[in-house]
Amino acid sequence: MSQTLSANMLLWVPLAPLAGSLFAGILGTAFGGNRIGRAASHSATILGVLVAFILSALTLSSVVLDGAHFNQTIYEWMVVGGLRMEVGFLIDSLTAVMMCVVTFVSLMVHLYTIGYMHDDDGYNRFFSYISLFTFSMLMLVMSNNFLQLFFGWEAVGLVSYLLIGFWFNRPTAIFANMKAFLVNRVGDFGFILGIGLIAAYAGSLSYGEVFAKSGDLAKMGFPGTDWMLITVICICLFIGAMGKSAQFPLHVWLPDSMEGPTPISALIHAATMVTAGIFMVARMSPLFELSDTALNFILVIGAITALFMGFLGIIQNDIKRVVAYSTLSQLGYMTVALGASAYSVAVFHLMTHAFFKALLFLAAGSVIMGLHHNQDIRWMGGVRKYMPITWITFLLGSLALIGTPFFSGFYSKDAIIEAVHASQLPAAGFAYFAVLAGVFVTAFYSFRLYFLVFHGKERYDQNPDAHHDHGHHGHDEKPHESPWVVWVPLVLLAIPSVLIGAMTLMPMLFGDVFKGVIHVDVARHPAMAELAEKIHGWLPMGLHGFVTAPFWLALAGVAASYYMYMVNPALPTAIKRMVQPVYTLLENKYYLDSFNEKVLARGVRLLGTGLWKGGDRALIDGLVVNGSWKVVGWVSGAVRRLQSGYLYHYALVMILGVFVLMTYFVWLNK
Secondary structure, three states, rough: OOEEHHHHHHHHHHHHHHHHHHHHHHHHHHHHHOOOHHHHHHHHHHHHHHHHHHHHHHHHHHHHOOOOOEEEEEEEEEEEEEEEEEEEEEOOHHHHOOOOHHHHHHHHHHHHHHHHHOOOOHHHHHHHHHHHHHHHHHHHHHEEEHHHHHHHHHHHHHHHHHHHHOOOOOHHHHHHHHHHHHHHHHHHHHHHHHHHHHHHHHHOEEEEEEEEHHHHHHHOOOOOOOOEHHHHHHHHHHHOOOHOOOOOOOOHHHHHHOOOOOHHHHHHHHHOOHHHHHHHHOOOOOHHOHHHHHHHHHHHHHHHHHHHHHHHOOOOOEHHHHHHHHHHHHHHHHHHHHHOHHHHHHHHHHHHHHHHHHHHHHHHHHHHHHOOHHHHHHHOHHHHHHHHHHHHHHHHHHHHOOOOOOOOHHHOOOOOOOOHHHHOOOOHHHHHHHHHHHHEEEEEEEHHHHHHOOOOOOEEEEEEOOOOOOOOOOOOOOOOOOOHHHHHHHHHHHHHHHHHHHHHHHHOOOOOOOOOOOOOOOOOOHHHHHHHHOOOHHHHHHHHHOOHHHHHHHHHHHHHHHHHHHHOHHHHHHHHHHHHHHHHHHHHHHHHHHHHHHHHHHHHHHHHHHHHHHHHHHHHHHHHHHHHHHHHHHHHHHHHHHHOOOOHHHHHHHHHHHHHHHHHHHHHOO
């Protein structure tokens, strides 16, 4: 095959989902007069994403097998003072991997949605949104410049707002989507500052040109401080990633985003929005490698997220929220890998995690459907015999999540732990403890969820809130397996959840896949070099996994959850009483939401009120607007008295004027 890729073919990758989205969104909704039905809407959007997936797979094949590459401007928007604003594509191995992950998971979510949203009035609108989401993410990962990256960055934020608040008649959904939107604005403020600094000091928005000048940027100081400019740029960019990829303390939006329908939970949390930050830092590796301060900061933030968000997963009772907190924790693992300069390991975990996390979310949705829209795991149990396909796929996803040897999650998670252990940065010690402890925590909450849902005594008929369900079924009915459009995506996601790690371990971490794409200063950051000495293939690594600390920690987590929830179910209640203050702390999510609402939100509100009353009303309205017309009114009132129309008034004014002039000249001649 040719060493160059076709621009027209690449254009169709994002444009096909966009076309499907516009077709369903305009013709399938009240906006365009509801001209097409449900079948036409889902067919158009699925076709668009299928086309994008096939073209992405062909692109990945060309890039990996034939060394194909593409880096061109597609459209020049404008030039401002030598700064070019363009739409362009950079297609290399990192982009091609992301394109395949995004389009495959999106395709599975589209198929699944046919069954999950079957009874929803907003069916066509939902398909339009998820296709638009796919387009936005593809524009983000395919960009070759910071302007297009920022466009995709903001577009996924906007569509996530629409999707999280999809059921807009629910106050909780409206609160959740506004929270996601506002928290992401905080991160995006840092992100645009970083892009602004790059534009100001590198004089370009093109990745290639900026990376070529990275050595010069590394020598500059930040004006007025002792800080290095490259450190400020990298930390600002990473603050953007903290918002999008839900890192502490900007993680607070992600659990609440469960208010959206389950398919979008899978799409947001598995392959698209939350992985955007991880992808961005990996893409910017030539910049981040120049600042150990930024890498230490990334390590600490990732370690806190990996461990402390996992703790919150232990006490959740909503099936989707448990999976959501596991997403937060796994994003922390990816971030830790970035901080250890193991960028390829972070992308590897991003890929494996996308498959098994999408599987877990969609399987959780299948359980919710089978139990007539009950989401509380305390009122489940014994579902295994009623939903065999959902059960086995959920089990496979859980085994991948906890890092069971030979499952995909094992290879990526163990590689992260080894990379952090090999890192020589000051923060690596804390990060290593966090990711190791996180293995036990992940196994515990994952199998607590698994045992309570699929094993033990059947409790679905005891749910006190069952009368609040959607009214499609009686709550005393037996659970039932989901229709084929729901379980087929589960099976298709379960296959890579088991196999993809072993298949891609060596080429992605130690082969030529990311050669020339991800840059690591091996002398200062030797983690990947040490990994290469320890890992010699998928089989030896898998066999060795049975004697490592992570395996035994994971096994201990599974055993502890089995004992506490299957053998001795009174024990969790007893422990809760013993450590009530800790439980209260976790139940209140470390009081971060309270702090945000009572301190930050009130502070902003007070500031806004002060600016409104002091600045807007007093200064602008009172002094400038009202003051100006009062002055004009007073002056015109005084002048009007002089224009009376009486002759003797004018004669008096003339005499007074002559008298003043004579007095003035006499005074001058003295």
